[in-house]
Amino acid sequence: MTSARPPIVCLLGPTGTGKTSAAIAIAGRLPASVINFDSRQVYRDFPVVTAQPDAEERAACPHHLYGFLPTEEKMTAARFVELAVDKIEEVRGQGRLPILVGGTGLYLRSLLSGIAPIPEIPGEIRRQVLDRVAEEGPQALHAELSRTDPDYAAKIHPNDTQRNARAAEVYLATGRTMTWWHTESEHAPAPYGALKVGMRIALSDLEPHLAARIDVMLERGALDEAQAAYGRCPDPDAPGWTGIGCAELLGFLRGELTMAEAREKWVRNTRAYAKRQITWFNKEADIHWFAPGENGPIADLTERWLSERG
Template structure:
């Protein structure tokens, strides 16, 4: 039977290190499921695997897109399935790892086939969100799509704007589109018991400390120069890559708006907040997945490997 390993978890939780251990022990191919690590411009600031780590096992879908491009969940899922199928064809174990929960959801639960949103509608909604605030748009969304409004926080400007755009462009609430979604491409394998699904779930204080220390390491490894080079491209600030953790804060410093110390503290705070949201999301959405700590002892790791993973793969 075909098998695959899915590893989800918040930023700085140790997903990459665990995936490397598993790749060595399962003859695995590591496939990126992080929406920011797809961009080649930001190896350091997005904590992409180093060249040394990439030499230890095959890595796919890392740094394969330009900063000017937008990587939708549907596009990523298509590319990820191609890499999964290629791994199976070579007798290798696909290991899908990352912190973008929606990517995993698309593989398992599918995605609504919503028509392309006209640019004028998208621009109008985004401009209104900037001018009036996401809370105003959230109230409007509640009148046309209360189901979606109920599951979105009033401050979730990106998803609120998206839901309103869909309604304005199609006349159909986003929640209705989601009801008609077909199962994802990995759903049959999940139902057949061929998936190992892991969530890295560290204690919050440990995670926050790792977030802080990792950002300091990023600066020491050239993260500021990376952001400076990105700024030199004069890209549209609405592009996803321009919102990567740390990028807006360091841009503010490079533009003379804040001190370096202030920029670093802001970036660390934003990273901790993001990690907290990820923890909550994974606990709510992936409650049935196996929970593991990235800091497994050697005996714990071997026990898990032999009893859970190799039993399925072998």
């Protein structure tokens, strides 16, 4: 069987389920490069807090779109697609298989299904929303979002200034929710044939691993990393600080939380995020599910799939 669409492999699933190790297992069988699609792992200042691949993992095969964005810059799904397409073509030009690895479902869906053509937001509406954020905080916008677009609200953190403001301004300007724009509007698909491989684990089994993983991050200098980032970018509203782990450590650095409270909140928010990821990916079609650690069978499937494509 042949396909005109160039192949890519997508390794997806909740945080902490061994997606990078699965990608490296595939790269051990055939020439491949890893391309990140995690919205937090793009930030340069937080390699430990966001669990970016370490030096040993990066040495196993080329890795792209990790740790390049400064804390004060925002990443959007549209910008991600532009960067990812460029990297996919670069990797293909090198004769290597692009393996997309991450847990930000919206980014992957946007790449494979196209970006919703949301109209330009009038400046007056944008200023109105930003004024509300300054006065009431992103939590107020998130509470409204939970009523108007509960599916999208479940995917973002109440403290995420950028995404809550974006959802509010889009709804005000268009009368449509973000969920509608991402699922109902007309947009063209990207020209790739994708093998989607998911890591499936019960949240109750994943939860103790997530807590232990956070303790390892703290042992490896997560707090020092956040302290250095705070010295470079003390703006608490900067996009890089909205990520889980970053926000909690910032709360400690600003004297708003004790270290014990910051850790407890980090664990709790990570669990809630993993739950949202599991819910999102369970709704996706055409995913081949594996348990974390089944790297050999994942590599076998990839080789079979590529062979069948001709």
